[in-house]
Amino acid sequence: MDNVAVVVDDLAAATAFFIELGLELEGEAQVEGAVPDRMTGLDGVRSAIAMMRTPDGHSRLELTKFLAPAAVGGADAPAPNTLGLHRVMFAVDDLDDTVARLRGHGAELLGEVVQYEDAYRLCDLRGPSGIIVALAQRL
Numbered sequence: 001m002d003n004v005a006v007v008v009d010d011l012a013a014a015t016a017f018f019i020e021l022g023l024e025l026e027g028e029a030q031v032e033g034a035v036p037d038r039m040t041g042l043d044g045v046r047s048a049i050a051m052m053r054t055p056d057g058h059s060r061l062e063l064t065k066f067l068a069p070a071a072v073g074g075a076d077a078p079a080p081n082t083l084g085l086h087r088v089m090f091a092v093d094d095l096d097d098t099v100a101r102l103r104g105h106g107a108e109l110l111g112e113v114v115q116y117e118d119a120y121r122l123c124d125l126r127g128p129s130g131i132i133v134a135l136a137q138r139l
Contacts, residue, residue, distance in 0.1 A: 003051070003060035004088060008129040011065040015050045017105040017128050018061060021090060021098065023052040026060065044068050054090075061088065078130060080110060087124065087132035095121045095137035102127065115139075 008014040015025060032046040046068040052061040065071075080086070092098045095113060102125060110124040110132065121137040 001059070003062045004085075005062040005064055006088075006129070006131055007064050007066060007071050008131070009065065009071060010128055011048055011050055011063055013105070014063045014128040014131075015052070017102065017107070018052045018063070020101050020105055021133070022055055022092075023061060024055065026051040026053040042069055078132075080124060080132060087134050089134035089136055092135050092137050095123065095135050098135055099123065099125065102133075107133070 006014070019025060028048070028050050030046070030048055036045040036047070037043055045066070048065045048067060050063040052063060054060070099107070099109065099113070105128070107125045107127050110126060113121060113123045115121050118139060120139060122134065124132055124134050127133045
């Protein structure tokens with residue numbers, strides 16, 4: 001897998017959120033022209049992207065803000081059981097500290113922090129643009 005792309009409405013806020021989570025900003029770019037038009041099947045695509053890299057260097061998250069045509073659809077807060085791409089999960093060393101730091105970027109727990117057997121502490125939270133982010137702390 002090369003990357004997972006997430007369409008956001010506030011690129012700066014989403015970038016800051018994922019930096020707080022521990023991802024590194026790999027680069028930013030403006031994308032437009034025939035290639036993205038043909039790839040997406042849309043006309044007049046113009047977007048700003050921020051490519052984020054996980055600390056281990058193995059995964060990337062592409063944050064995309066469509067400048068034209070404007071992003072469409074999507075509820076502000078889709079339910080966790082909504083069809084389609086559901087969430088992205090990150091392993092963290094300290095779940096409580098991570099949740100506290102992400103709350104400073106507007107994140108809200110969907111439910112509560114739970115423990116799965118003697119293996120993990122887990123939670124789901126909603127981040128920028130309604131993105132559901134899950135956190136897992138191995139015990």
